[in-house]
Amino acid sequence: MSEKTVILERVDGVGIIRLNRPRVYNAVNDQMGHELLQTLRQVRQDPEIRAVVLTGEGKAFCSGQDLNDRSTVREKGETFSLGESVRNRYNPIIREIAGMEKPVIAAVNGVAAGAGASMAFACDFRFIVPETRFIQAFVRIGLVPDSGSSYFLPKLVGLGRALEIAMTGRDVGAEEAVSIGLANRVIPGEQLMDETLEFAKKLAEGPTVALGLIKKAMYRGAEASLEEILEMEAEFQEQAGRTEDYLEGVRAFTEKRKPVYRGR
Known part of the structure; x- marks a missing residue:
């Protein structure tokens, strides 16, 4: 039986997803x-998991597509479609990450290249180490960004900078990544998981329904008109106001204590 390439761990309401092919970054x-797609779906459906951390085992977060995997297909004489690979493998993964109605934090413990960088961009937060490098490596082999990079990267860093990063395929180091908005914070390597998990636990203790609606609202806010956003906010406020967590938040405020949210 093959070794699992994706490992799921649960810690205090946080689902930690670890990519587990360290020998090939x-x-x-x-x-x-x-396995990653199935794990993301499992996490989305688990009410006990209220925040998610995505990270990699070893020295890298994710180096992107395994080109040796595709070479084997060609050597066997099998037909191969890059477009279908993107549609069937990567697009569902990106949709799960971006559509997750729970906070998703990427703990980027090293290089994030190609589709690996795209997965990190699709997360809500990126905590990185000094050795982290984001690389839009597609152009280095004559390809174009995929797995959502063309959507997320301009929103994170602006169109001009996104074009420059994608067209040159250059490395974006940790200091620059934070300065241009590509990452939230740089953390020493030995502290990355501890600090990320501490942050994730705080979010997991929050009003989960409201956090999911905030995520939806921010995505739509970047694209819709003011009138559409005003109506959406009213609709989402109605939904949030019907939750048990809203009642608990008001009760805790009047009683001058910390609220205990249940994610309902």
């Missing part, structure tokens, strides 16, 4: 793509 092959 967590490059994505067929098995990992399938």
Whole structure:
């Protein structure tokens, strides 16, 4: 039986997803793509998991597509479509991350290249180490950004800078990543998981429904008109106001104590 390429751990309401192919810098092959998608769906459906951390085992977060995996297909004489690979493998993963109605934090413990960088961009927060490098490596082999990079990267850093990063395929180091808004904070390597988990636990203790609605609102806010956003905010406020967590928040405020949210 093959070793699991994706590991899920649960800690105090946080689901920690670890990419587990450290010998190849967590490059994505067929098995990992399938296991990651299934794990994300499992996490989304688990009411006990109220925040998610995505990270990599070893020295890298994810080096992107495993090109050796594709070479094997070609050597066997099998037909291969890059477009279908993106549609069937990566797009569902990105949709799960971005559509997760729970906070998702990428703990980027090293290089994040190609689709690996795209997965980090799709997360809500990126905590990185000094050795982290984000690389839009697609152009280095004559390809274009995929897995959502064309959507997320301009929103994070602006159109001009996104074009420059994507067209040159250059490394973006940790200091620059924070300065241009590509990452939230740089953390020493030995403290990365502890600090990320502490942050994730705080979010997991929050009003989960409201956090999910905030995530939806921010995505729509970048694209819709003011009138559409005003109506959406009223609709989302109605939904949030019907939750048990809203009642608990008001009760805690009047009683001058910290609220205990249940994610309902």
